[in-house]
Amino acid sequence: MNQTLETILTRRSTRKFLCKPIPEEEMELIVQAALHAPSAKGLQTWQFTVVRNREKIQKLATAIREVLDRKGYNMYEPEALVIPSNLKESPYGREDDACAMENMFLAAHSLGIGSVWINQLQDVCDVPAIRQVLDELGIPADHVVYGMAALGYPDDVKADKARTGKVVYVD
Template structure:
């Protein structure tokens, strides 16, 4: 099996990270993988905000829990009750992916960029976890101060995020794949 297919099959969501920061050269390679993702009509409607300051990452997590407490969604509200929950699993690096609000394909295009970056991380033996919950904060009225502080450009909306770090534990067993998800018409 070639290395690309191997990395796709081996990638798992990492939720336990070592405290050491992802080194700059590896982080650059991961971000470049996102920049080279395909996008509809090559619009590249993304903006990446890389956060490596623990104080900001922790403030984002706490602010998410505060907004979750007020949610009408029971699933979201449950996160606010867990004192130990950290929306980014205490990872040392967080990447926010924002999309051009005027681009109808931004969500999909940004999602493709995230997957490229997560596969690149796996190829470098760096763990990652796609985190959707932070959008509840950053796209709310309460989140506007963070959008400004994090310098997310005007006209862009935070869509996806993921955290990165060196894996504390290696997860090797893949959950069973659902059956009957493919049919061929020849």
Template structure:
């Protein structure tokens, strides 16, 4: 039994405050490799990950994401690394497959001592003209859609406490 894995699942939390210090290449590579091992429908692996560490581009993406939700705040919480997960919509399971990549990224981040958080609105960001232009610049085909952004960095403070699990989470039949 792999108890370490179960503990990581139970202990990982979304981090919404980051130190400015950039994460190491080794930590990033470990997290990205975990993403490549996510399960996918029929093993098709329709996801792609785009890694952004340039502060100016992160600021641009943050503004794009904030605009989708009508906010001026930084939806990336000052994280120094953003991994955008895309998936090819030609795969019937594109959203599920991309979501599994996101789960692996966040669990691996915790395992190597990084904070992470799932940031929504990637689909809307990359449906915009600005988003489509970035995808083209990055070599991402227009059949791909944004699944989510995974922000990464060193937590600036302790991890939040887990919320209590709801009583009716599991229904046994």
């Protein structure tokens, strides 16, 4: 099996991270993978905000916890958070960001870095408590966040599990 397929087939979500910084050059590779994702019509209406300050990450997690009434929510305390945002008016922003997120997850896994999709913001970006934190992080007011990539070295072991879902081949 080639390395690309092995990376795709072995990636798992990480929900427990070590307190170990991700080297700058590896973060840059992960972000470059995002920038090289497909974008509908090549518009690239996205922005990628990389947050490496754990206090700022937890400030956002606290705002989410309070707005969504999610007791104990902490985004799994990642070492870094990449926040793809996209123009609210972009008809393909959600899909573009999803492609970028998958590229980041695969790039991270290929480097031994764990990841998990954080999806709580898509409907609450303009709630004042959330918007205030997003503004502080430099997320444009005319952008929406559909998902975020929480990244760090994994502190949990994921066993292989069978994948389910129906596959239909038509000749």
